[in-house]
Amino acid sequence: MSLNGRVALVTGGSGGIGAALCRALGAEGARVAVGYHDRTELAESIAQEVGGVAVPADLIVPRGPELLLEQVRESLGEVDILVANHGVAHRASFDEVDAGAWDETLAVNLRAPFLLAQQVIPHMKAQGWGRILFMSSVAAFTGGIVGPHYAASKAGLIGLTHHLASRVAEAGITVNALAPALIEHTDMLPGDPGYLARAIPVGRLGQPEEIADMATAMIRNAYMTSKVVSLDGGMHPR
Numbered sequence: 001m002s003l004n005g006r007v008a009l010v011t012g013g014s015g016g017i018g019a020a021l022c023r024a025l026g027a028e029g030a031r032v033a034v035g036y037h038d039r040t041e042l043a044e045s046i047a048q049e050v051g052g053v054a055v056p057a058d059l060i061v062p063r064g065p066e067l068l069l070e071q072v073r074e075s076l077g078e079v080d081i082l083v084a085n086h087g088v089a090h091r092a093s094f095d096e097v098d099a100g101a102w103d104e105t106l107a108v109n110l111r112a113p114f115l116l117a118q119q120v121i122p123h124m125k126a127q128g129w130g131r132i133l134f135m136s137s138v139a140a141f142t143g144g145i146v147g148p149h150y151a152a153s154k155a156g157l158i159g160l161t162h163h164l165a166s167r168v169a170e171a172g173i174t175v176n177a178l179a180p181a182l183i184e185h186t187d188m189l190p191g192d193p194g195y196l197a198r199a200i201p202v203g204r205l206g207q208p209e210e211i212a213d214m215a216t217a218m219i220r221n222a223y224m225t226s227k228v229v230s231l232d233g234g235m236h237p238r
């Protein structure tokens with residue numbers, strides 16, 4: 001299935017995994033909006049490389065998703081492919097996480113993906129085609145090492161995937177999630193790469209391109225929906 005000419009919004013496009021997602025979707029012919037928060041220069045250079053646009057927004061605020069989508073609409077049109085990939089991972093043990101830290105992580109990692117999906121679905125329904133992909137994590141299954149707030153936010157995306165998928169499937173919209181483990185060349189690695197690799201059965205960290213490759217296959221496929229695909233070098237189950 002060709003993605004040629006489809007408008008794809010990749011949030012967190014300035015990050016390690018996001019940049020690879022933007023390149024992969026750009027290579028499929030999609031018109032890519034590179035969502036970002038702080039790193040303007042990086043986002044703009046990725047947008048230039050893939051022939052897309054860079055769109056800033058702070059997705060911690062409730063109106064962030066709406067403001068982001070307004071910019072995408074103005075520059076590229078309605079979103080056909082949403083890859084809600086952005087995220088924060090502030091490492092803290094369960095006894096350190098207070099209500100503020102909990103709310104911030106859940107707002108960025110879970111509320112924003114939901115609001116983005118909610119706001120792109122009407123257009124996807126109207127045209128009878130759409131793709132939504134959430135970026136979960138192996139932490140949703142194992143608890144992980146970042147913290148309870150992070151694990152809960154990533155597990156929440158799985159429930160969200162299943163809830164939405166069955167409600168929009170008839171309209172030609174697929175809703176899936178990817179659950180990576182430790183991925184190299186990202187700012188999110190919770191420790192030394194060499195040390196972390198020892199926890200992974202395949203003996204190495206994952207590459208952003210490996211995530212992007214799987215994401216693209218999932219987006220191309222019209223029959224895969226309500227699925228969570230783990231890309232974790234065998235971390236779970238083991």
Ligand SMILES: NC(=O)c1ccc[n+]([C@@H]2O[C@H](COP(=O)([O-])OP(=O)(O)OC[C@H]3O[C@@H](n4cnc5c(N)ncnc54)[C@H](OP(=O)(O)O)[C@@H]3O)[C@@H](O)[C@H]2O)c1
Nearest residue numbers: 012014015016017036037038039059086087182183186187
């Ligand atoms: N790296 C891993 O090992 C790993 C494992 C499992 C799951 N994941 C998930 O993969 C996704 C991509 O992460 P990554 O590894 O590529 O990490 P990263 O390099 O740290 O990228 C994070 C991205 O999220 C954006 N972001 C952060 N806060 C934001 C906010 N308030 N509003 C809008 N955008 C915001 C950042 O934008 P700016 O840089 O412009 O501020 C950046 O583009 C995340 O959802 C993460 O949880 C990563």
